[in-house]
Amino acid sequence: MERIRYNHPKYKEIEAEVSRRFNSDFNSIQLDVVEKYYDNSLFEYILAPSFGVQADEWVGDCSDHKFKKMTSAVYKWLEDNHYDEIVEHYYEREHYPMWNTLFESSYDTPEDMVDELYEIGIGVIQGKDSLNPMLFIAGAGYNFYEAHWVPMAQLFGWIDINDYN
Numbered sequence: 001m002e003r004i005r006y007n008h009p010k011y012k013e014i015e016a017e018v019s020r021r022f023n024s025d026f027n028s029i030q031l032d033v034v035e036k037y038y039d040n041s042l043f044e045y046i047l048a049p050s051f052g053v054q055a056d057e058w059v060g061d062c063s064d065h066k067f068k069k070m071t072s073a074v075y076k077w078l079e080d081n082h083y084d085e086i087v088e089h090y091y092e093r094e095h096y097p098m099w100n101t102l103f104e105s106s107y108d109t110p111e112d113m114v115d116e117l118y119e120i121g122i123g124v125i126q127g128k129d130s131l132n133p134m135l136f137i138a139g140a141g142y143n144f145y146e147a148h149w150v151p152m153a154q155l156f157g158w159i160d161i162n163d164y165n
Contacts, residue, residue, distance in 0.1 A: 001154060002161055006146045010164040015145050018153040026103040029134065034102055038128060045126045047111065048090060049118040051079060057093075058086040095123055097136035104134045109156065120151040 004014055035042050048054070055078045056070060063082075067074050078086065095118075102125065110117060110124045110133040117124055117135070125134040137148055153159045 029102045031100045047114045047124045049115045054090045058089045102134040
């Protein structure tokens with residue numbers, strides 16, 4: 001999928017549509033309220049990406065191993081020989097909300113797309129009782145729409161780049 005960037009000629013129009021849709025499909029909830037609701041164990045409800053995504057990140061960040069191609073045999077070898085290191089690497093990254101705002105989804109889709117959302121910098125918190133799944137951003141200091149919300153809208157099928165050419 002071709003990613004829509006800030007320099008796209010119709011980016012402002014795209015951003016406005018994503019904003020409209022985001023505001024209709026998500027509720028903003030303060031992090032401290034959710035932490036209390038989750039008995040201050042919110043980290044336990046953050047859905048980790050699959051081992052494959054964690055392995056890709058580990059190989060790219062800190063592995064001495066160089067692979068020409070990540071095949072199922074390579075993933076199996078990594079799981080058999082480096083599982084603990086890879087999982088520890090993920091948890092050391094402290095994938096946790098940076099801002100004081102979480103975004104509660106009006107549907108369950110985010111729990112089905114943890115890997116895809118993680119790869120565009122969006123974390124997913126498992127729903128609990130009356131709370132639906134929530135999204136969060138673990139970064140700061142850049143354009144959230146270009147980095148996260150517009151790619152999420154493409155992922156969810158809210159927008160299609162072909163409609164803006």
